[in-house]
Amino acid sequence: YHKMANTKPFTVFVEGNIGSGKTTFLEHFRQFEDITLLTEPVEEWRNLRGWNLLDLMYKDPSKWAMAFQAYVSLTMLDMHRRPTTTPVKLMERSIYSARYCFVEHMQRSGILHPAQFAVLDEWFRFIHTEIPIEADLIVYLKTDPKIAYERIKRRARSEEQCVPLSYLEELHKLHEDWLVNRTFAECPAPVLVIDADLDLSQITEEYKKTEHQILRKAVDVVMR
Numbered sequence: 001y002h003k004m005a006n007t008k009p010f011t012v013f014v015e016g017n018i019g020s021g022k023t024t025f026l027e028h029f030r031q032f033e034d035i036t037l038l039t040e041p042v043e044e045w046r047n048l049r050g051w052n053l054l055d056l057m058y059k060d061p062s063k064w065a066m067a068f069q070a071y072v073s074l075t076m077l078d079m080h081r082r083p084t085t086t087p088v089k090l091m092e093r094s095i096y097s098a099r100y101c102f103v104e105h106m107q108r109s110g111i112l113h114p115a116q117f118a119v120l121d122e123w124f125r126f127i128h129t130e131i132p133i134e135a136d137l138i139v140y141l142k143t144d145p146k147i148a149y150e151r152i153k154r155r156a157r158s159e160e161q162c163v164p165l166s167y168l169e170e171l172h173k174l175h176e177d178w179l180v181n182r183t184f185a186e187c188p189a190p191v192l193v194i195d196a197d198l199d200l201s202q203i204t205e206e207y208k209k210t211e212h213q214i215l216r217k218a219v220d221v222v223m224r
């Protein structure tokens with residue numbers, strides 16, 4: 001590809017539950033030099049001026065969910081706006097899953113006070129209407145919550161060890177309503193559903209299917 005300076009890259013959001021294999025999926029595309037990978041800035045959430053907001057949030061959600069989700073949204077917005085010179089940009093999650101999955105769950109479960117939810121929702125609406133955030137494709141890594149739960153246990157990220165299966169089931173339903181059932185909120189792009197229950201060996205075939213679709217679409221964009 002020729003390096004694109006000023007036109008928008010073909011932008012893909014990789015969405016899915018905790019433990020659905022997003023990082024593994026994104027790493028598969030590191031082999032392609034013409035794709036910019038933007039993985040979730042978890043390390044920024046774990047160390048904001050020395051504060052581990054992720055840990056604080058999991059330890060005392062009612063007290064810290066607001067600050068945590070406000071900072072997550074800021075870091076996601078920063079990633080959305082990051083200039084890209086490659087023809088394709090893959091992002092792990094988006095401000096949409098922030099609002100439609102995580103913040104939505106925290107509001108429905110009462111973790112967020114209605115006034116806190118209103119503030120986060122106003123920020124989302126302002127960003128959504130005032131700042132052009134393009135997406136050309138959403139890849140949804142669909143997992144059975146039980147499989148996601150087992151992976152979280154195996155991955156053993158310290159802050160997540162207290163995450164109950166029920167939380168994953170609720171997050172799964174929110175992802176399904178948003179991306180598959182389309183009963184909850186608008187989808188910013190067409191959705192490609194990947195069966196992410198497959199284990200690592202089988203799933204590479206599944207990825208190749210998306211690789212073809214993503215790169216073919218990217219070629220269309222670049223050659224336009």
Ligand SMILES: Cc1cc2cn([C@H]3C[C@H](O)[C@@H](CO)O3)c(=O)nc2[nH]1
Binds near residue numbers: 018042097160
């Ligand atoms: C956009 C967005 C990502 C995201 C991740 N998380 C949590 C889930 C995982 O435990 C960890 C890394 O994804 O952060 C969250 O609580 N709220 C979020 N909002």
